[in-house]
Amino acid sequence: MTDPLAPLLDLPGVPDAVALARDAVAEVHRHPTNRRGWPATAAEASVRAARASAVLDGGPADIPADGEVTDPTLAGALRVAEALGPLLPTWERAPMQALARLHVLAAADLTGPDSLGRPRAGLGVASRLDLLAGLIAGGTKVPGPVLAAIVHGELLALTPFGTADGVVARAAARLTLISTGLDPKGLAVPEVAFLRNPNRYRDLAAAFASGAPDAIGEWIIYSCESLEAGAREAASIADAATA
Numbered sequence: 001m002t003d004p005l006a007p008l009l010d011l012p013g014v015p016d017a018v019a020l021a022r023d024a025v026a027e028v029h030r031h032p033t034n035r036r037g038w039p040a041t042a043a044e045a046s047v048r049a050a051r052a053s054a055v056l057d058g059g060p061a062d063i064p065a066d067g068e069v070t071d072p073t074l075a076g077a078l079r080v081a082e083a084l085g086p087l088l089p090t091w092e093r094a095p096m097q098a099l100a101r102l103h104v105l106a107a108a109d110l111t112g113p114d115s116l117g118r119p120r121a122g123l124g125v126a127s128r129l130d131l132l133a134g135l136i137a138g139g140t141k142v143p144g145p146v147l148a149a150i151v152h153g154e155l156l157a158l159t160p161f162g163t164a165d166g167v168v169a170r171a172a173a174r175l176t177l178i179s180t181g182l183d184p185k186g187l188a189v190p191e192v193a194f195l196r197n198p199n200r201y202r203d204l205a206a207a208f209a210s211g212a213p214d215a216i217g218e219w220i221i222y223s224c225e226s227l228e229a230g231a232r233e234a235a236s237i238a239d240a241a242t243a
Contacts, residue, residue: 005140005150011217014146017224021145024231025183033238038185041237045189048233049174050074050081052191056198057166072109076164079105080171084178084186091175095133099160102171106164119160128158136176144182148173149223153216157209170194177227187237190223190230 009015028034034041047063051074055061059073069075083105091098100117107116119125132154140147155169170191177183194201204222207215 003140003142005135005142005146008146008150008216008220009142011213011220013221014217014224017221018143018145021224021227021231022143022182024228025177025188028187028231028234028238029183029185031235031238033241034185034187034234037238037241038187041234041241042186044237044241045187045234046081046084047078048189048237049170049191050077052189052195053077053080053167053170055195056170056191056201057164073164073167075109076106077167079108080167084171084175088175088179091136091172092179093137095136096129098175099129099133099155099168099172102168103161103164106167106171107161111163115161115163117161120162125158125160128154129160136179144177144180145224145227146220147180148176148182148227149220151176152223153205153208153219156205173223187234188227188230189233189237190226192233193226193229196229 009018029038051061051063054071054074054077057073057077059071059077063069063074063078069078080102083101087098087101090101104117119129132151135147136151152169152173155165155172159165161168173190174186177188178186200222204215204219208219
């Protein structure tokens with residue numbers, strides 16, 4: 001069968017961007033601290049990713065000193081971050097079930113129980129989610145950075161649940177980076193790069209939603225560049241752990 005995402009690898013600049021992103025993530029996995037101490041650095045990366053993702057959806061960045069998080073967006077992002085490891089097998093086997101769980105965790109304090117984990121009724125939402133799930137579950141062989149960019153961009157474009165869609169989309173991209181073997185330990189923090197220039201993040205995501213090939217290519221390249229930046233963030237975490 002023809003790989004539906006294979007043509008994306010022919011878009012200008014995409015192959016080089018993918019190669020640079022892969023090299024950057026591989027390099028941070030070779031950091032001496034991450035050879036044995038990676039559980040601690042991965043945990044720190046997960047918290048930083050959750051905080052950045054929450055801010056992008058309008059939540060605060062800081063966790064209170066007493067550890068009691070009352071903001072619903074930040075609390076949801078932190079719950080999602082904690083669940084990614086246990087959700088990985090479900091993500092690989094039944095992506096729609098995993099997406100529903102991500103939404104339950106992200107939006108528990110943002111919407112009513114009847115809406116949790118249930119995609120909204122909208123033109124083409126269900127069919128596009130089914131197509132995306134098929135890609136995640138083995139329907140494409142494109143490199144991890146490309147698949148993660150498509151998962152991320154498509155979920156942002158669809159807003160499938162109507163609440164906490166940004167947190168869910170970024171978590172889904174993170175799961176994709178882990179499940180494809182690109183970042184198996186979850187060390188990179190591309191979310192920090194998204195937060196550094198949120199207007200560019202939103203503009204490129206909106207352009208991706210148009211479906212124009214140039215815009216899709218630009219989104220993939222941007223996602224790869226953010227992954228490189230996320231690898232630098234991971235290196236700083238590892239450096240700090242050895243200081």
